[in-house]
Amino acid sequence: MSEKETKNGLLIHYQWCTGCHACEVAIKKILNLPVGKHGIKMLEHGPWEVTPGKFEWDYLPVPTQLVGSNPELAPGEDVKFAVKHCNAKCMEYGPLDELAKKAAELGNRVAIFTV
Amino acid sequence: MAMSKEWKTENEDGSITVRTSAWSPPGDHPVGYGMKLTVKGGKLIKVEGDEEHPISQGRLCVRNLTLADYVHHPSRILTPMKRKLEDRGKNKWTKISWDEAWDIIVPKIKEFKEKHGAESIIVFGGTGRQACIYYYPLGFASIGTPNVCYPLSGWSCYGPRCSITDYVLGAGYPEIDYAGFYEDRYDDPRFTLPELIVEWGKNALYSNPDGFFGHALIDMMKRGTKMIHIDPRITWLGTRCEEVCQLRPGTDSALGLGFLNVIINEELYDKDFVENWTYGFDELKERVQEYSPEKVAGITWVPADQIRRCARRMATAKPCSIQWGLATDENPNGVQMGHAILSLMAITGNLDVPGGVTIGPPAALLGKWRVETRRNLSEELWEKRIGAAEWPALSTAMATTHPDETLDTLESGKPYKLRMGWFNSSNFITPTCSAQPDRWYHALKSLEFNVVQDIFMTPTAMAFGDIFLPVSTFAEQDGVVVTHFGRNAVTLGPINEALRVGDTKSDIEVCIELGKKLHPDMWDYKDVPDFFTQQLEPELGVNFDKLREMGVFQPKYIYKKYEKGLLRGDGEPGFNTVTGMVELSSTLFEAWGDDALPYFKEPPYSPISTPELFKEYPLILTTGARKVTSFHSEHRQIAVLREIDPDPEVELHPSTAKTLGINHGDWVLLENMFGKAKLRAKVTPTIHPKVVHATHGWWFPEKDAEEPSLFGVWQSNINTLVPHKHIGKLGFGCPMKQMICKASRLDSFDSYNIEV
Ligand code: SF4
Numbered sequence: 043m044s045e046k047e048t049k050n051g052l053l054i055h056y057q058w059c060t061g062c063h064a065c066e067v068a069i070k071k072i073l074n075l076p077v078g079k080h081g082i083k084m085l086e087h088g089p090w091e092v093t094p095g096k097f098e099w100d101y102l103p104v105p106t107q108l109v110g111s112n113p114e115l116a117p118g119e120d121v122k123f124a125v126k127h128c129n130a131k132c133m134e135y136g137p138l139d140e141l142a143k144k145a146a147e148l149g150n151r152v153a154i155f156t157v
Numbered sequence: 158m159a160m161s162k163e164w165k166t167e168n169e170d171g172s173i174t175v176r177t178s179a180w181s182p183p184g185d186h187p188v189g190y191g192m193k194l195t196v197k198g199g200k201l202i203k204v205e206g207d208e209e210h211p212i213s214q215g216r217l218c219v220r221n222l223t224l225a226d227y228v229h230h231p232s233r234i235l236t237p238m239k240r241k242l243e244d245r246g247k248n249k250w251t252k253i254s255w256d257e258a259w260d261i262i263v264p265k266i267k268e269f270k271e272k273h274g275a276e277s278i279i280v281f282g283g284t285g286r287q288a289c290i291y292y293y294p295l296g297f298a299s300i301g302t303p304n305v306c307y308p309l310s311g312w313s314c315y316g317p318r319c320s321i322t323d324y325v326l327g328a329g330y331p332e333i334d335y336a337g338f339y340e341d342r343y344d345d346p347r348f349t350l351p352e353l354i355v356e357w358g359k360n361a362l363y364s365n366p367d368g369f370f371g372h373a374l375i376d377m378m379k380r381g382t383k384m385i386h387i388d389p390r391i392t393w394l395g396t397r398c399e400e401v402c403q404l405r406p407g408t409d410s411a412l413g414l415g416f417l418n419v420i421i422n423e424e425l426y427d428k429d430f431v432e433n434w435t436y437g438f439d440e441l442k443e444r445v446q447e448y449s450p451e452k453v454a455g456i457t458w459v460p461a462d463q464i465r466r467c468a469r470r471m472a473t474a475k476p477c478s479i480q481w482g483l484a485t486d487e488n489p490n491g492v493q494m495g496h497a498i499l500s501l502m503a504i505t506g507n508l509d510v511p512g513g514v515t516i517g518p519p520a521a522l523l524g525k526w527r528v529e530t531r532r533n534l535s536e537e538l539w540e541k542r543i544g545a546a547e548w549p550a551l552s553t554a555m556a557t558t559h560p561d562e563t564l565d566t567l568e569s570g571k572p573y574k575l576r577m578g579w580f581n582s583s584n585f586i587t588p589t590c591s592a593q594p595d596r597w598y599h600a601l602k603s604l605e606f607n608v609v610q611d612i613f614m615t616p617t618a619m620a621f622g623d624i625f626l627p628v629s630t631f632a633e634q635d636g637v638v639v640t641h642f643g644r645n646a647v648t649l650g651p652i653n654e655a656l657r658v659g660d661t662k663s664d665i666e667v668c669i670e671l672g673k674k675l676h677p678d679m680w681d682y683k684d685v686p687d688f689f690t691q692q693l694e695p696e697l698g699v700n701f702d703k704l705r706e707m708g709v710f711q712p713k714y715i716y717k718k719y720e721k722g723l724l725r726g727d728g729e730p731g732f733n734t735v736t737g738m739v740e741l742s743s744t745l746f747e748a749w750g751d752d753a754l755p756y757f758k759e760p761p762y763s764p765i766s767t768p769e770l771f772k773e774y775p776l777i778l779t780t781g782a783r784k785v786t787s788f789h790s791e792h793r794q795i796a797v798l799r800e801i802d803p804d805p806e807v808e809l810h811p812s813t814a815k816t817l818g819i820n821h822g823d824w825v826l827l828e829n830m831f832g833k834a835k836l837r838a839k840v841t842p843t844i845h846p847k848v849v850h851a852t853h854g855w856w857f858p859e860k861d862a863e864e865p866s867l868f869g870v871w872q873s874n875i876n877t878l879v880p881h882k883h884i885g886k887l888g889f890g891c892p893m894k895q896m897i898c899k900a901s902r903l904d905s906f907d908s909y910n911i912e913v
Pocket residue numbers: 054058059060061062063064065066084101103127128129130131132133
């Protein structure tokens with residue numbers, strides 16, 4: 043990858059990630075990956091009880107080293123395909139510095155991955 | 158922004174991209190997700206969301222993202238097949254042509270009609286797929302029988318809610334206002350964002366219920382909407398809500414009455430609406446005195462102060478919307494639960510206002526034809542509909558047989574013997590739309606001739622089919638998808654054929670083809686597009702080709718229709734009910750022998766109604782919460798989806814699991830006095846220690862197809878634990894979500910075999 047591309051990132055506002063798996067399946071499809079391999083894998087944290095009746099429970103999709111593995115696609119095309127299908131619209135792909143600004147505005151439960 | 162006119166484009170590499178609106182099969186509800194399907198050399202090579210679609214905006218669920226895996230699945234059935242009667246249950250099928258299939262089917266139908274009357278033929282329909290619109294005309298107008306059956310005990314899906322709404326509001330289905338009627342959605346000035354949404358007995362995120370795009374909830378929460386979830390489980394959605402009322406399964410109507418008690422006694426209701434547009438407020442006021450928050454807390458496990466807090470919030474949030482779920486239907490006390498919820502919507506002034514609860518007109522969009530197909534049946538024949546006379550509250554609103562009476566008829570041969578079955582997209586011996594599927598299984602064996610219409614070989618088809626007719630997926634057909642099956646038409650979209658794999662036909666094609674052979678006067682359509690044009694033009698003024706170019710049709714919504722005389726046939730203001738008002742006290746419920754007002758009744762089996770049995774079966778069993786990876790019994794053969802959800806699952810609280818010696822991931826046997834099922838333990842603190850939740854729809858396409866295995870259909874069949882005919886007074890509802898059971902650890906899945 044060129045210098046410029048490595049400056050892109052994937053922001054997840056996981057306050058709203060519903061665990062719908064669409065990003066995971068979308069990228070698997072566009073990368074032609076079989077069962078057992080993922081371009082993005084959605085992880086689940088929790089549920090565990092913080093205080094009685096109040097739970098910590100988050101889903102967080104994590105990009106893998108297979109992002110960019112389909113030579114037929116333009117750089118970033120696979121991640122964008124996942125982002126477009128995100129049902130909660132809680133993913134964003136773009137330059138890292140812009141995403142960092144965005145994250146600061148969004149507040150809690152935001153993660154940025156370099157992709 | 159209107160969608161572009163082009164719906165079919167040729168790409169540089171010779172592939173074709175077709176814009177379409179998703180429905181089923183593969184199953185989903187009629188959301189009509191905007192999709193683009195790219196086809197090359199007879200293969201779907203790309204499946205993606207359409208950004209231009211006003212509701213889905215490019216998003217897709219995993220079932221649609223794996224559409225190509227489904228369409229091109231190696232075990233899909235692609236030609237009609239026949240099997241000898243003595244080979245039922247055996248994998249001994251012979252491929253035939255459609256003509257050959259018709260040559261067997263048509264004379265059989267004629268013979269049954271002549272010898273035993275058309276009523277000896279019964280059509281079974283499944284849930285949610287397109288077939289649930291077409292199985293009625295298939296029965297009434299193509300075959301000519303009055304017996305069309307949705308086999309779920311108490312008709313416990315959607316039908317009860319529609320019927321209650323019809324009787325109490327005289328309107329179509331009530332739905333959250335999610336600005337779906339507007340091209341620019343939430344930004345449209347006519348729309349107001351709900352301040353509060355109450356999600357009751359439902360988790361729309363994963364079910365897209367009845368065509369509501371579930372993630373609209375997230376869209377609205379991001380804009381500031383707050384939510385209350387009423388559910389026996391704390392769900393992920395619950396963790397994003399202001400409150401979760403974690404109630405005892407099946408006690409919803411008590412909770413509703415508790416909320417009404419607070420709102421009425423604290424005079425928080427909309428006085429103007431109550432005075433001008435409701436009937437029976439004083440009676441309701443008197444009734445709710447029996448349901449103080451303290452008493453309701455004892456019944457429901459929801460603390461009294463939380464009941465007060467939530468009731469006040471519902472009454473003072475403006476606007477507030479309530480979305481009721483399948484839990485309303487799957488409850489023998491569900492009519493009362495629904496009545497209480499509609500009363501809450503009404504007296505808080507949230508009916509038919511921006512950001513509140515939208516209601517459809519009394520007649521379903523495109524429903525006219527469906528109703529009219531009944532004119533093919535004589536009065537005399539129509540009166541033979543099974544269970545119709547005994548259950549008027551059901552048979553007035555629903556055009557089907559009574560499901561429980563139908564099983565009784567199959568078992569007893571009374572009032573007459575059923576001889577031929579047509580299973581249209583209904584795989585109901587798997588734990589889907591029947592209670593005690595094992596009983597249905599034995600009873601259905603008495604049928605002399607069966608046609609099964611489906612995509613894959615299913616346990617039901619393997620057990621009963623004599624003829625198998627292969628259905629095409631929505632990627633392979635022309636059609637129309639309308640939210641709420643037309644009962645609250647937020648959007649209407651064209652389904653455009655992108656390809657055709659094998660020799661398959663859509664439900665409407667089968668209706669037309671068979672209809673032309675048996676009742677040609679009912680089927681005066683050139684082809685499928687002509688059929689849809691004839692449906693669309695009179696009501697909407699567009700033909701099918703125009704709809705294809707529009708991409709989506711959003712009918713205009715008018716708020717406060719009751720003020721403008723738009724709900725009643727006579728054009729007078731008010732609601733289309735007996736009294737012309739929202740009936741807080743129901744004239745019809747009383748006329749049919751039930752209480753006119755909502756009340757709470759204990760579930761048929763519970764710690765309170767059957768304390769002795771509860772000692773032996775000390776857990777409350779609730780079933781059927783949806784997974785994104787399947788639609789009821791579908792998708793179990795799609796590897797990518799099965800990777801995500803490989804097994805049937807039972808949720809247990811850590812303390813319960815510990816007492817029983819069950820670890821996360823263990824196989825567990827659930828059993829009660831009616832049946833047994835094996836599921837994998839998911840140990841989670843989000844469920845109450847006294848409650849377990851089991852997923853439904855399970856069979857195993859990878860297991861032995863033949864009898865007695867039938868793809869392992871009896872191994873994880875949770876509906877065998879739910880009894881037949883434990884229904885409400887009006888004939889609706891069944892205890893799918895409030896049974897009792899016990900749980901024990903199994904060494905492995907194979908260490909215990911379940912036989913029926
Ligand atoms: S598509 Fe969006 S909401 Fe769904 S799992 Fe991925 S990030 Fe979460």
